[in-house]
Amino acid sequence: MAGQESARKLNHNHLGTEHILLGLFAVEGVAATALHNLGISQDAVREQLLRTAGFGTKPPTGSIPFTVRAKKALEMALKDALTLGHNYIGTEHLLLGLMRESEGAGAQLLRGFAAQHQVRDEVIRILNAPAPAPEPPPVVVGREPEIQRIMQILMRKSRNNALLVGEPGTGRTSIVSGLAQRIAQGGVPAGLAEVRLRAVDATMAVAEDPDRTVLFLDDVRPGDADALRALGRGRPRVIAVTDPGTYDALRDVGAYFQVVPVGEPTHGEAVGILKQLRREYEAHHQVTITDDALDAAVTLSARHITDRVLPGKAVEVLDEAGARVRMTDGTARTVDARHIAELFADRTADRAADGPSVDDRSIWAMS
Incomplete structure (x- = not known):
């Protein structure tokens, strides 16, 4: 995700609305066009962010967690997509969601360059201009x-x-x-x-x-x-x-x-939902995800993550495995069952202060 890269370059150990905003400049779409039309540049926003937040002191490692306001902005993006009658979430909805989360750093940065209504009006103007309809990403159905x-x-x-x-x-x-x-x-x-x-x-x-x-x-x-x-x-x-x-x-x-x-889906239904999402996560992480990785994500999350439900916890596991594999060197980036099991081996090792760790790679091999 471009927002992750923006946070990483600034040595920030959180992914906030400000980093999502910077990331929108790097992705070709309605948001980047709207910001350009309003005379707002990535360099100007980044310079203003550095004046207010500065560089972090410690480079982040692994996947960078979203802040509460960033999560709220993403929820707002979904609501804006539904409000506009769109069955996809694009950069335009992310930009509108950032503005609606008015207390976030992203909205505060934008207000230094344009009013909220100006940003929204420009997005709507672009959307109403004759253009090919964007291809919607997969939607989780399976229900x-x-x-x-x-x-x-x-x-x-x-x-x-x-x-x-x-x-x-x-x-x-x-x-x-x-x-x-x-x-x-x-x-x-x-x-x-x-x-x-x-x-x-x-x-x-x-x-x-x-x-x-x-x-x-x-x-x-x-x-x-x-x-x-x-x-x-x-x-x-x-x-x-x-x-x-x-x-x-x-x-x-x-x-x-x-x-x-709305209850938890069955194992087969959860795997089917992940199959519908696979292309989206492959594109995001620039990896290939195998069928056995999807099955492992459902099997092991159901077995070991007891305080959450399917399919959400399996999607989180798949996302985490994709992020880990993407960070490795080499061009053969494939997420398989082994990578899913390694995540759980790490989890059980971290919790094993009172006894020997359980290596879920062995559990997976026997299942």
Whole structure:
């Protein structure tokens, strides 16, 4: 990722919104074009960042972790993509997400060169200009029953709002992204063909065409209960996402919403989801990922990462293995089951202060 390289060159041991901003200059796309059109250069932004943050004292090693604000900006990018009716996340959505995360260093740097509305207006202007439609990246689907159930709920006359309930990491938001892709490709019933998904906050006042808009509320919390009830009683239709703990405090919304449970996928389903994501991670890490690496990521994450769920934890393992292999010398960059197992060997060795370490390479060989 260009943001990782930007952080590494500055000896910064975190990946913040400022590094994502610098990385956008290095990637050909709408964001780089918009910044150029606004007279904002990478050198000027980097110089300003150095004045405020300076160089780090210790070069980072391994994969650089995202800051909380950087993660929030990425979430905002997904919401902007859905708001614009796009079934992909491009550099334009990342730029808009950086601006919406207004307290982040990236937004603060940008405000030194242009106002938020100027950046957004320029991105929208470029998007509306005649141009070939970008090819969307793979979307995590593998959840056909859930998508079919959501479509059936939306087609109802009453109680036509869906509430997805599942633990974070089960791919709740990805199911909605899969539905958005299905709508964009025309793979939905006629009653949903003209619908667009719009991501909103639970407390946002909405005035939309009730027949052609479906609102998407991600990560509903207990404090959103009143707003959720108000939206559920009205129009347009709503798809909301929450976790089981929050749902326990929201059970009375069942008068307006129908629950779609989102559990962990089976082993085979999780491997299938990783296969859909493989090309994206191969391109990012510039590696080749084998089938047995995907199977190992699911098998070993299910066995040893007990505080998280599939497919999220398997995706994290695959990403970490790709980052490690990318750092090695040589041109034969292939991620296989051995590299996945080595990650778990490291984890068990780190936790073995009270006893002998368990080498998961041996576990993998026997499984």
